[in-house]
Amino acid sequence: TRPAGIAEAVRIFTGAPMPQGCDTVFMQEDVRLEGDHVVLPPGLAPGANCRPAGEDIARGATALAAGRRMTPEAIALAAALGVTRLTVHRRVRVAVFSTGNEIVSPGTPLGPAQLYDSNRFTLQALLRRLGAEVTDLGILRDERATVARALREAASGHDLILTSGGVSTGEEDHVKAAVEEVGSLTFWRLAIKPGRPVAMGVIPSAVAGESAAFIGLPGNPVAVFVTFAHVVRPFLAVLGGGEATPLLALPVRVAFAYRKKLGRREYVRVALRRAADGVIEAVNHPREGAGVITSLTETDGLLELPEAVERLAPGDQAGFLSYALLR
Structure with a gap:
């Protein structure tokens, strides 16, 4: 078809390419036909209802930077650009266990002065929402040798070992000592409430040159939730090849x-x-x-x-x- 001239209108359908010589689209329901003339409503700016090529991303610009999590909107952008394959970081592998003689798993009869373990299930749910692969190692008794052995074994095949309980200063809090026995402690305690007793360290793997990060959270359920958000969530992002984006309050x-x-x-x-x-x-x-x-x-x-x-x-x-x- 020939290019549109000055003061000429061409009828097109939604999604059609813009005819040569045209620069603005009026909705059909907003105009009025009078013979072979179209009466246009006032107030529409030139370029309205058009999508110029490159308006979203210019040629050569970065669409998705390395380290960005592939959220639904990021996947939408990749698909809109015709991308069918992306190189991504594998899922972070996390081993989770609780410690304490006073806790049992839900479904187990409660003994005197015992509580159901909620922390392990909180942590697994939070980790899976963030895309981690989780191994549930259950509940460990308050015994230093038992905890040390579990840490050694969990270091193989996992990027992070995440525990709750046993990192305070009580006589039966053996996790901190067990970490120092089989690995190294990076720091212990944070000036936050709830959640002061938080430990971080490194546990060597049985495979030469490999190791797993360790984070020990408090035993109280609310402190577990808060310290996960404050410490584990950003750390997990970095382990997964991303960035620890500060939360905006x-x-x-x-x-x-x-x-x-x-x-x-x-x-x-x-x-x-x-x-x-x-x-x-x-x-x-x-x-x-x-x-x-x-x-x-x-x-x-x-x-x-x-x-x-x-x-x-x-x-x-x-x-x-x-x-x-x-x-």
Whole structure:
């Protein structure tokens, strides 16, 4: 067909290439036909309803940088560019076990003063959501030799060994000593609440020159969740060939008073609500114990209180981290 001239219109269908000489598309339902003339509505800017070639990504530009996680939107972009194969990092292999004579797996009858182990299942669910391959090593008794042997064996075939419990200062907390016996401890304890007793180290594998990273989390369920988000999640991203992207805390108005120690970062479990003036505000959970799992299921996220903050008052602003970001 010939190019369109000045003040001429050509009828096309959605997705069709732009006829030569045309620069703007009006919706058919928005125009009016009068004989062989088309009456156009006012207010549409030149170039409207068009998709110029290269408007999304210019030739030679980077579409997906190395280290980016292949999320649904990243897969969509690759497909839109006609890509059928991508080189990706393999899934991180993680061994998980709990420690403690006082815990048993769900489905096992409870003995006197025993609890069901929730941490192992929390960690496995969090790890799988992040794409890791998980090996469940069960519950280990509070025996140094048992823990040391399990660490040695788990180091073969795994990139990371993740435990809960046994890293505090109690007489029956043997994980820290076992790590020092079979490997090396990088650091122990973080200035955060909940979750102070966190250990990181390296466990040599039976294969020469290979090793597994080790992270020991606290035994309290809420502390496990918080330290996973604070420590394990970014570490897992790096192990998987990605980047440890800092989480962006969004400001919300605080609806309660709170005091904390200077020099320590604290994470407060809160629910969000809309106040009478329409502003979103955070309400703390009435039970703050690190073993209260309902303080996670009945809230929406965490207020992140930096080291320099000592107190909050109603009406103050604080950074909110949604659980959706943490898992």
